[in-house]
Structure formats: structure tokens, C-alpha cells
Amino acid sequence: MDVKFRRIRHAFRKRWVRILILSFVVAIVGVFGGIVFIFRPYSIGNPPRIPQGWGWRNAEKFRGDPTEAKPISIPAPPQNPYLAKTNSNNMHVDSFASDVHLKGGLLGRNPQVTSYAHGRFGGECACVTFDSKGNIVAICATFKEFSLLLISPENLQPIARLKLPPRASNWSLNLRKIMSDTSGGAYFFLDNKDRAILVDANQNLKVIGQRWDKDKPYFEIETQYSLKQLLLDNTRESDVVTAVLPDWQGRYWFVSRLGLVGVLDPSTGGKAAITLQGEEIQNSFAIDQNLTYVVSDKALYGIGTVSEELRPIIFWREEYEVASHKKTGTITCGSGTTPTLLGDKYIAIADNAEPQINILVYDRRSEKRAERLLGKVPVFESGKSATENTLIGIGNSLIVENNYGYDLFTNMMFGRTGVGGVARIDFTEENGCSIRWLNPIISQTTVPKLSLETGLIYVYAKDPSAGTGVDAYYLSALDFETGQTVFEVLAGTGVSYDNNWAPITIGPDSSVYVGVLRGLVKISDGE
Numbered sequence: 091m092d093v094k095f096r097r098i099r100h101a102f103r104k105r106w107v108r109i110l111i112l113s114f115v116v117a118i119v120g121v122f123g124g125i126v127f128i129f130r131p132y133s134i135g136n137p138p139r140i141p142q143g144w145g146w147r148n149a150e151k152f153r154g155d156p157t158e159a160k161p162i163s164i165p166a167p168p169q170n171p172y173l174a175k176t177n178s179n180n181m182h183v184d185s186f187a188s189d190v191h192l193k194g195g196l197l198g199r200n201p202q203v204t205s206y207a208h209g210r211f212g213g214e215c216a217c218v219t220f221d222s223k224g225n226i227v228a229i230c231a232t233f234k235e236f237s238l239l240l241i242s243p244e245n246l247q248p249i250a251r252l253k254l255p256p257r258a259s260n261w262s263l264n265l266r267k268i269m270s271d272t273s274g275g276a277y278f279f280l281d282n283k284d285r286a287i288l289v290d291a292n293q294n295l296k297v298i299g300q301r302w303d304k305d306k307p308y309f310e311i312e313t314q315y316s317l318k319q320l321l322l323d324n325t326r327e328s329d330v331v332t333a334v335l336p337d338w339q340g341r342y343w344f345v346s347r348l349g350l351v352g353v354l355d356p357s358t359g360g361k362a363a364i365t366l367q368g369e370e371i372q373n374s375f376a377i378d379q380n381l382t383y384v385v386s387d388k389a390l391y392g393i394g395t396v397s398e399e400l401r402p403i404i405f406w407r408e409e410y411e412v413a414s415h416k417k418t419g420t421i422t423c424g425s426g427t428t429p430t431l432l433g434d435k436y437i438a439i440a441d442n443a444e445p446q447i448n449i450l451v452y453d454r455r456s457e458k459r460a461e462r463l464l465g466k467v468p469v470f471e472s473g474k475s476a477t478e479n480t481l482i483g484i485g486n487s488l489i490v491e492n493n494y495g496y497d498l499f500t501n502m503m504f505g506r507t508g509v510g511g512v513a514r515i516d517f518t519e520e521n522g523c524s525i526r527w528l529n530p531i532i533s534q535t536t537v538p539k540l541s542l543e544t545g546l547i548y549v550y551a552k553d554p555s556a557g558t559g560v561d562a563y564y565l566s567a568l569d570f571e572t573g574q575t576v577f578e579v580l581a582g583t584g585v586s587y588d589n590n591w592a593p594i595t596i597g598p599d600s601s602v603y604v605g606v607l608r609g610l611v612k613i614s615d616g617e
Contacts, residue, residue, distance in 0.1 A: 137247045140205040140608045143584015145560030149553075153564075154577030156198040160545030162570060164485040166192050167431065170377070172282055172336035178220040180279040180374075181537065181593050182480055185335055186431040187376040189482040194600035195541030195548065196567060198577035200616030205582065206246035208232075208239070208609035215239075215605035216276040218595040221284040221300070225249070226597070229275050229288070230609070236274050238286055238298060240307055243597055246610050252298060252309035255291040257330075272421075273347065277333035277374045285312065289331040289344060293317045295354060315354055315361065317344070324350050324365045333374035335382075341400075343382050345371045351384055351393055351402050362401040366391070372421045373480070374428040376437070381405060381456055383431065385439050387424025388412065392437075392454060405456045408463065411443035417476040419493040419508060426478035430488065436464070436517070438481055438488050445472040449481070449490060449515045449523055465523035467515060470494070474509045478591070482540045482547065487526070487570075488515040489538065489547055496534045499588045499607060504559040507552045508534040514573060527573030531566060536604070537593035545570050548596070550589045550604055551578065563587040565594075565602055565613050581611050 167186035173179040177192050184190075207213055209232035218228045226241035236257070240250035257274040278288035286298040286309075295315045301308050321329040325348040334344040342354045349371055352363030369386035376383045381394040382402075392405045413423040420426050420442065427439045437454035440447045451465035469475065470492045482489035495508035502508075510532030517523045533549035540547050547568040556562035564578040581587055581604060592605025601614040 137245055138207040140207045140582060140586050140606065140611070141584070142582055143561060143586060145557045145562060146583040149556050149560065149562045149580055149583055151580045152198070152201065152577065154198065154575065157546075157567075157576050159197065159543055160569075160571070162484070162542045162545050164542070166190060166484070166542060168379075170336065170338060172338070172340045174219070174221065174280040174282055174284060176220045176222060176280070176598065178218070178595055178597065179281075180219060180335065181217045181277060182374065182428060183539070185377045186483070187374065187428045187480055188430060188484060189480060189537065190484045190540045190542060191596040193541070193543045194596040194598065195544035195546055196565070196579070196600070196602050196613060197544060197615055198567065198579070201579040202614050202616045203579065203581060204246060204612045204614075205606075206609045208248070212607060213609040214590060214592055214607050215610040216592050217278060218593065218603050218605060218610070219280045220595075220597055221280060223284075224598050226603070227280055227284075227286055228605075228610070229278055231274070231276070236276075236291070238275070238288070238309060240300065240309070241610070243599055243601070243612070246612055250300070250307040250309055252311075254288075257291040272332045272372055273330035279335055281336065287334055287336070287342065289317065289334050291330070293321060293331060295331075295334065295342060295344065297356070313356075315359065317352070317361070320352060320361055320363055321346060321350060324352075324363050332371060335375065335377050337377050337382065338379045343375070343377065345375055345384055347371060349386060351382070351391075353395065353400060353402055355400060360400055364393075364402045364404070370422055370424070372424075373426065376429045376431050378431055378434075378454075381454070383429040383437055383454065385425050385427065385429050387422045390425075390429060390437070390439055390452065392456060394456065406458070406462065408452060410439070410441040410450060411448065413442045413444055417442070417494060419476045419496045420478050426476065426493070428480040430481045430483035432483050432486060432488075432517075436486075438483060438517075440477050440481065440490060442476065443468075446470060446475040447477060449488060451488075451517045451523060464519055465517045467523035467525060469513050469515070469525065470511050471509065479535070479537050482538060484540060484542070486517045488517070489513070489540065490515060491533050491536070491538055491549065493535055499585060499590050502534070502588065503561060503585050505554055505556070505561060507532045507554045510534070512538070512547070512549060512568065512573070514570075529568055529573045529575065531568070531575060533566070534589065535591045536589045537591075539594045539596055540570060541596055546576065548594050548602055550581070550594060556583070561585055561588070563589070563606075565604065579613050581613060582606070587611070
């Protein structure tokens with residue numbers, strides 16, 4: 091026994107052993123401390139603000155220079171008559187999934203940052219929209235539940251709340267499964283009556299209206315439709331709806347994880363669906379006046395109905411290249427993009443090819459065509475190329491963000507980052523696709539947005555050079571024409587400010603809103 095003890099003591103005296111043990115202890119304490127930090131109770135304050143993490147005092151609060159607006163004179167997508175006319179009616183702005191805001195945006199003039207911690211455990215606002223009164227309607231999620239919130243844009247204080255059923259994945263205790271689950275209502279939309287339309291975790295399509303009683307608002311479920319049996323009849327096993335959008339006739343289209351594409355007519359309650367056998371759908375979809383456009387993990391589809399029939403019909407299908415294994419920074423081996431519509435005849439996605447993803451532009455019209463693919467170009471570094479966010483699309487230009495290298499937020503602390511890169515792709519039928527510019531900025535996971543009024547692209551960047559072990563997150567503005575970074579505003583430091591796939595949204599007050607792990611951040615120009 092004494093001999094064993096002496097051997098252990100002798101080994102511990104060796105410097106490299108002490109360093110190894112100390113490093114292991116520090117790593118365990120650091121990871122545990124980071125997890126506790128993000129899930130700790132509300133910070134002190136009224137309203138509760140998201141606390142700043144390590145390195146905030148020394149991190150640069152603003153970089154670059156204030157700028158003037160450079161309006162872009164390209165027509166925006168047409169208004170879907172059944173979506174709110176606020177230009178912020180779903181995660182991707184409109185039914186074309188353009189991610190383009192007509193007005194508003196930050197110019198970097200004395201920027202002010204406000205935050206709100208929307209949960210004791212988590213609280214991320216996964217989707218932010220605006221109603222006709224200028225109030226925020228958002229889905230915010232904790233590990234316990236989803237909630238539909240009506241939020242004051244002035245101080246981010248919730249003024250009405252409707253709790254939604256928890257997802258099955260939330261009870262799995264599997265963090266990776268929870269973070270890759272896109273169901274539960276995050277892909278909701280705001281209709282032309284300021285009603286939130288979503289499919290909850292119990293597979294009920296809910297129509298949720300706002301009510302005001304002496305200036306005190308509350309939500310009321312006006313009607314709901316069960317989709318459980320439809321899912322069971324078509325996929326033959328447990329399935330969940332991930333996204334819902336209206337078409338130009340006011341019918342509700344929806345997709346499920348296991349490949350179901352369905353449509354519900356609210357005027358009759360009738361519903362019908364088809365299933366893309368052996369395929370998964372993890373993203374939202376796009377709709378124009380003619381068809382619904384869905385991307386599965388294997389192919390891109392143009393789907394519609396004929397005459398008075400409700401049952402969906404596949405008008406065309408285009409396979410694309412997929413990865414042989416799930417890349418770091420993606421949910422499946424297939425495309426991570428919601429389809430983006432350009433003008434009246436093009437549609438674009440990113441595939442998930444190896445060693446580089448390609449930006450693909452197709453002719454989306456319903457007529458039969460021998461060749462729909464019109465343009466293709468690889469982007470980002472070989473072996474380090476992936477995107478799980480939708481392309482920005484305006485005119486004949488597309489913006490793509492590289493998400494390769496982003497893992498669970500618990501693995502991205504202490505200054506770790508993804509690979510990075512944001513690129514603009516231009517397209518013509520004569521010359522196909524070409525890369526206009528490439529900015530190496532590290533925007534790990536955000537759904538970026540473009541403002542036609544300011545001419546700026548807004549991304550949410552992480553700076554690996556902010557300091558040793560510092561997680562510094564910046565709202566960054568890129569020039570649409572040149573790709574240059576114009577200015578950056580520090581949103582916050584620490585894992586609580588990790589964006590974790592939530593979108594950027596530009597409000598009617600020109601402020602920029604960003605969902606983060608602990609809640610919502612607002613960044614505005616000052617006086």
C-alpha cells in the first residue's frame with residue numbers, strides 16, 4: 091500500500107502530470123460553469139437583462155464607421171395576400187423566403203444594445219415577427235416549453251403569453267436531438283389579420299388571434315385542426331410537422347420531418363397530403379402564385395394542386411448532390427436551405443455536395459423541361475463547406491453563409507468558432523452562376539437579412555481574436571455591392587449570446603433584433 095502511495099505521489103510531482111490534471115479539472119469546471127451560466131435564473135434587473143460573460147469589459151464595443159444608406163433599387167417579391175403586410179411575417183420575411191426587408195436597418199450611429207432574458211432555462215426567441223401595431227410576435231423556447239409571446243419593441247418586455255405543448259425531444263435529455271428538432275412551432279407565420287398560425291408539438295394546427303381588454307392584450311385560440319391522423323395515415327409512424335405557410339388562395343400548406351407535404355383548406359376544414367417516401371424535410375418551404383416549393387434531403391420539388399382538387403401533386407422533381415455523412419454544422423446529409431425564389435421564374439438552393447457545396451439555380455415554372463438547372467457554382471473552402479441557413483435572394487443575386495464547423499453550443503465556448511465565410515453569387519441564364527465577392531467573416535449560425543433601404547446585409551459574427559477564451563458576438567453590417575464589412579456592434583459576450591440558428595429580423599422601428607440562447611437582443615441607432 092505504501093509503495094503504491096509513493097508511486098502516485100512521485101508521479102504527481104512530475105510537472106507534466108500536474109499540468110494535465112489541472113487542465114482536466116479546469117476544463118470540467120469551465121464546461122459545467124458555462125452550462126450553469128446559460129441556464130441560471132434570470133439576471134438581476136427589471137426587466138431582466140441577459141448577463142454579459144467573460145471578456146465583455148475589454149472587448150471592442152464598436153468597430154468601423156457609421157454609414158449612409160445606399161438604397162437598392164431592385165423590386166421586392168410580391169405580397170402574399172394572406173400574410174401580414176409588415177415585411178416581417180415569418181422567419182424568412184415573405185413567402186418567397188427572400189430574407190429581404192424593404193425598409194429599416196442599422197447605420198451604426200451611436201448604436202444602443204438592449205436585451206431581455208426570456209427564460210430561466212434557455213429562452214431563445216427562435217422566430218420573430220411584427221404585427222400591424224408594431225409589436226413583436228415571437229416563438230421563444232426554453233428546455234421546458236415553447237411559448238408564443240407578444241413583446242413590446244421598446245424594452246422587449248412580454249405583454250402577453252400563450253404556452254405551447256413541449257416537444258418530445260425536450261424530454262429526451264439528448265442535447266443534440268433537442269437542438270436539431272425544428273418542430274413545435276418555430277416555423278410559424280403571421281397572417282393578414284395579425285393571427286399566428288402554427289403547428290404545435292401535439293400536431294394541432296392552431297389559428298391564434300390577439301385580443302385587447304382595456305389595453306391589456308392576450309392570445310386566444312380561434313380554431314385548431316388536428317393533423318395527427320393525417321400524419322399517421324401517410325407516414326405510418328410517429329411524425330411531426332415542421333413548417334406551415336399560406337398559399338395565394340389562403341390554404342395552409344405544411345411539411346413534416348418524415349416527408350409529408352400537406353394542405354388544409356380553412357374554409358371547409360378539408361385536408362390532404364402526399365409523402366415523399368424515404369425522404370426527410372427539416373427546413374421550411376416557399377410559395378408563389380402557382381406552386382409550393384419543398385426541398386427534402388434528396389431532391390427539390392415543385393408541388394401544387396389541380397383544379398378544385400385539394401390533394402397535392404408533384405409537378406417536377408430535381409435531385410441534387412448530398413453528403414456521404416452529416417457534416418459538422420448541418421442537421422442532415424441533404425440541403426440545409428429553404429428554397430429561395432427569384433423573380434417570376436427562378437428558384438435557388440444550396441446542395442450538400444462534397445468537398446464543397448454548390449449554389450444551384452433552377453427554372454421553377456411548372457411546364458415540363460428537359461433541363462431545369464440553369465446555374466451551378468461551388469463555394470467556400472474544399473472540405474470546409476456547408477450551410478444550414480437559407481440564401482438571401484434579390485434580383486439575380488444570392489447571399490450564402492458558411493456554417494461549417496459549428497457544433498453544439500456547449501462545444502463552441504471559450505473562443506471556439508466555425509470556419510466562416512459569406513459570399514454573394516450572381517446569376518444570368520447566359521453565364522450561369524459566378525461568385526461576386528467573398529467575405530471571410532465568421533457568421534456561424536444566423537439567418538442573415540438584407541435591407542433594401544440601407545443596402546446592408548446584417549449577419550451575427552463571432553470574433554475569435556477578441557481575447558483568449560472570450561466568446562464575443564457582433565452584429566455586423568456588410569455592403570451588398572462590395573461585401574466589405576462596414577461596421578460591427580458588440581451584442582454581448584459569453585455563451586448566452588450564442589445565436590444558435592435563430593434569425594436576424596429588422597423591425598419597423600429600423601432596429602435589428604437577434605434571437606440568442608437566453609432570449610432576445612435589440613440593436614438600434616442612437617440619437
